[in-house]
Amino acid sequence: MAGPAIFLIGLFVVVPFLFAIGLSFTDQRLVTPNPTQFVGASNYNQLLGLNLLPLEPERDAAGQIVRDEAGAAKYPAVRSFTRKNPDYPQYDGMREWFSVGVGDTQWVVLARDVVFMTALVNTFIFVLVVAPLQGGLALGLALLINQKLRGINVFRAIYFMPVVVSIVVVSLLWRFIYDGNSGLLNNLLKSLTFGAFPSVEWLGQPETALGAIIVMSVWQAVGFHMVIWLSGLQTISPTLYEAASIEGASKWQVFRYVTWPGLRNTAVLVLVVITMQAFGLFSQIDVMTKGGPLDSTQTIVFQAVQRGYGKQDISGGSTISVILFVLVLSISLIQRWLTREKR
Amino acid sequence: MASVTLKGIKKSYGVTEVIKGVDLTIADGEFTVFVGPSGCGKSTLLRMIAGLEDISAGTLSIGEQVVNDLPPKDRRIAMVFQSYAIFPHMTVRENVAFGLTIAGAPKEEKDAKVAEAARILQMEHLLDRRPSQLSGGQRQRVAIGRAIVRKPAVFLFDEPLSNLDAALRVDMRMELSKLHADLKATMIYVTHDQVEAMTLADKIVVLNAGIVQQVGSPLELYHQPANLFVAGFIGSPKMNFIEVTAARSEDGRAIVSATDTGPISAPVRTSVSAGQKLTLGIRPHHLALTADGPIAGNVRLIERLGHETIISAALPSGYEIVAALAGDVGLTLGQPVRLAPETSELHLFDASGVAV
Ligand SMILES: Nc1ncnc2c1ncn2[C@@H]1O[C@H](COP(=O)(O)OP(=O)(O)OP(=O)(O)O)[C@@H](O)[C@H]1O
Ligand SMILES: [Mg+2]
Numbered sequence: 001m002a003g004p005a006i007f008l009i010g011l012f013v014v015v016p017f018l019f020a021i022g023l024s025f026t027d028q029r030l031v032t033p034n035p036t037q038f039v040g041a042s043n044y045n046q047l048l049g050l051n052l053l054p055l056e057p058e059r060d061a062a063g064q065i066v067r068d069e070a071g072a073a074k075y076p077a078v079r080s081f082t083r084k085n086p087d088y089p090q091y092d093g094m095r096e097w098f099s100v101g102v103g104d105t106q107w108v109v110l111a112r113d114v115v116f117m118t119a120l121v122n123t124f125i126f127v128l129v130v131a132p133l134q135g136g137l138a139l140g141l142a143l144l145i146n147q148k149l150r151g152i153n154v155f156r157a158i159y160f161m162p163v164v165v166s167i168v169v170v171s172l173l174w175r176f177i178y179d180g181n182s183g184l185l186n187n188l189l190k191s192l193t194f195g196a197f198p199s200v201e202w203l204g205q206p207e208t209a210l211g212a213i214i215v216m217s218v219w220q221a222v223g224f225h226m227v228i229w230l231s232g233l234q235t236i237s238p239t240l241y242e243a244a245s246i247e248g249a250s251k252w253q254v255f256r257y258v259t260w261p262g263l264r265n266t267a268v269l270v271l272v273v274i275t276m277q278a279f280g281l282f283s284q285i286d287v288m289t290k291g292g293p294l295d296s297t298q299t300i301v302f303q304a305v306q307r308g309y310g311k312q313d314i315s316g317g318s319t320i321s322v323i324l325f326v327l328v329l330s331i332s333l334i335q336r337w338l339t340r341e342k343r
Numbered sequence: 344m345a346s347v348t349l350k351g352i353k354k355s356y357g358v359t360e361v362i363k364g365v366d367l368t369i370a371d372g373e374f375t376v377f378v379g380p381s382g383c384g385k386s387t388l389l390r391m392i393a394g395l396e397d398i399s400a401g402t403l404s405i406g407e408q409v410v411n412d413l414p415p416k417d418r419r420i421a422m423v424f425q426s427y428a429i430f431p432h433m434t435v436r437e438n439v440a441f442g443l444t445i446a447g448a449p450k451e452e453k454d455a456k457v458a459e460a461a462r463i464l465q466m467e468h469l470l471d472r473r474p475s476q477l478s479g480g481q482r483q484r485v486a487i488g489r490a491i492v493r494k495p496a497v498f499l500f501d502e503p504l505s506n507l508d509a510a511l512r513v514d515m516r517m518e519l520s521k522l523h524a525d526l527k528a529t530m531i532y533v534t535h536d537q538v539e540a541m542t543l544a545d546k547i548v549v550l551n552a553g554i555v556q557q558v559g560s561p562l563e564l565y566h567q568p569a570n571l572f573v574a575g576f577i578g579s580p581k582m583n584f585i586e587v588t589a590a591r592s593e594d595g596r597a598i599v600s601a602t603d604t605g606p607i608s609a610p611v612r613t614s615v616s617a618g619q620k621l622t623l624g625i626r627p628h629h630l631a632l633t634a635d636g637p638i639a640g641n642v643r644l645i646e647r648l649g650h651e652t653i654i655s656a657a658l659p660s661g662y663e664i665v666a667a668l669a670g671d672v673g674l675t676l677g678q679p680v681r682l683a684p685e686t687s688e689l690h691l692f693d694a695s696g697v698a699v
Contacts, residue, residue, distance in 0.1 A: 237426065237428070239424050239426050239428040240428055240430060242395050242422075242424070242428065243422070243424065243428040243429075243430075243489075244441075244445075245395070245414070245415050245416065246393060246394075246395075246415040246416060246420065246421065246422050247416065247441055247442040247445050247489075247493070248414075248415075248416030248417075248442065248445055248446065249445045250445075253445055257430065257433075257441070257444075257445075258430065261430070261431075261432040261433075262431075262432075264432070
């Protein structure tokens with residue numbers, strides 16, 4: 001019975017995945033006249049390579065730090081270390097990611113692939129914001145609609161609706177909402193503040209772009225997780241609530257002592273599912289920002305697709321997907337361990 | 344401690360009326376049992392007293408206070424549910440102390456009261472376990488412990504023993520009886536098991552289809568059932584009912600007969616007229632084998648219990664009468680027997696089912 005399913009899963013999931021692992025150790029390109037070669041871990045080095053460069057301020061002959069009029073110390077150019085400097089072969093080809101000043105020394109963090117690092121950080125920010133926000137909101141909605149009221153099913157349907165619509169369509173719609181000139185959001189804020197609110201190009205500025213995508217993503221999938229919470233809520237025996245009401249528990253106490261403990265397994269599920277979905281952030285980026293502006297919305301999967309297909313760098317794309325797999329797997333395991341049943 | 348008074352209590356779900364006007368007074372410290380067949384509204388009535396269901400009409404008082412509009416926590420009640428309703432993620436100690444935790448009681452008070460309840464219920468050794476590590480009887484003990492800690496004026500039990508096996512049920516029944524004697528609190532207990540009702544109750548309330556059929560002590564119900572329903576419901580095996588016609592009545596007795604039986608003299612409380620159609624009720628335990636009994640039939644079924652023998656005998660009309668005979672009686676299937684009723688223990692009911 002399970003035969004066909006196992007075959008199909010093997011064909012479309014396991015085999016491609018094993019391919020990806022294999023390819024991540026080669027220099028395979030999509031179309032190339034050259035034979036494929038084994039390159040060891042160099043793809044991983046290329047993506048994840050990091051180094052620390054301590055920059056000492058320039059000093060004059062007397063050993064005093066050279067300062068400009070504003071009193072800021074003058075540092076040598078990072079480029080002088082990373083461009084074919086035979087004294088520092090380890091920095092060769094790297095770029096400055098960010099730097100921190102400690103005392104007079106400027107510690108520069110160099111990355112071999114700054115864009116990928118940005119993508120990693122953006123993805124983590126996305127996950128860290130979306131997981132609690134979406135999970136919490138979905139729980140709130142589930143608690144609200146888990147009541148015996150007339151027409152409550154209408155609300156359930158309304159909240160669930162965005163889930164049914166394709167994420168691509170939703171992203172297109174939200175592009176209009178976020179539009180800088182006559183977008184719905186700008187118009188709304190304007191009319192609420194009687195014109196005082198200046199128009200914002202929500203998706204066009206590095207400061208707001210990721211936030212805008214987070215808000216839209218939370219809205220889109222919150223209904224899905226609401227339904228999961230709802231099913232969890234309905235497994236809690238009504239007599240437990242009755243017992244709590246006889247003991248005189250307040251609404252909050254009922255939640256704390258009856259509802260929340262009863263939702264423990266659901267919470268683990270919701271958390272793991274949201275985390276995995278959030279790590280896969282791609283469609284919204286592809287439709288709304290293409291990773292911009294200034295790489296402020298780069299994500300891991302977007303990078304994988306861009307390299308694998310955009311730049312025809314199959315081995316690079318494969319490497320990113322293997323890294324993503326390891327990340328998601330280890331985070332899921334950590335979550336499982338943290339939320340395990342304590343005896 | 345408090346009495347409970349129900350005046351004209353009704354409950355409807357939409358158009359269906361489930362409780363059709365109940366008037367009842369439960370005295371302070373009394374152990375009252377609601378019995379009745381499944382779906383007759385016992386739980387609904389109890390839940391209205393608890394405050395878990397709205398009261399559609401009538402007034403409910405606990406003590407001197409009308410509590411119709413009070414939330415459950417202010418009614419000075421505690422309730423024990425059939426499904427235990429103990430919190431699965433809490434230890435026994437936390438479960439028992441739940442009400443105190445909710446009220447923000449200090450730890451010493453909690454410990455003292457939990458220890459007290461655990462002593463009464465002999466479950467000190469269970470306090471640090473979780474419900475999943477307890478047997479059914481132990482879980483129900485925890486639920487009772489949680490009720491005791493509240494020091495309620497009225498304990499409410501909704502079929503607390505029906506998830507337990509037979510032997511444990513007997514044990515717990517005795518413990519509940521003891522608990523009532525110790526605490527001297529008013530207790531209202533719902534069951535559909537008439538043995539529980541008979542053994543536990545000071546007062547039994549028999550319900551059928553949302554109407555109180557009879558209120559009285561267990562023996563009153565057994566010896567003087569007010570109507571056919573109560574007569575048939577209380578007592579095991581069930582009372583036999585034979586359609587009879589009254590011949591005459593004299594000195595508080597009526598002589599009745601049927602196609603199946605010879606003339607039988609039965610006590611009447613009111614009066615019957617000659618020729619009136621009646622139903623004669625005979626408890627199986629009030630039948631004995633005699634050579635010249637007025638009831639003749641053939642043995643169809645024999646159940647030997649050792650201390651008694653239950654037989655079923657087919658009368659000429661085809662009605663099968665059940666008799667519980669003392670001791671081990673040597674009978675064989677198909678054998679003709681004659682049975683004589685104990686004439687002081689007979690019951691007559693008129694066509695509407697009311698005892699006469
Ligand atoms: N929420 C409800 N809506 C409509 N009808 C209900 C509701 N709750 C109970 N009833 C009806 O009320 C009647 C009495 O129910 P109740 O639970 O009080 O019976 P019970 O005597 O406790 O029976 P059991 O011995 O099976 O527990 C039943 O006929 C039931 O169908
Ligand atoms: Mg019931």
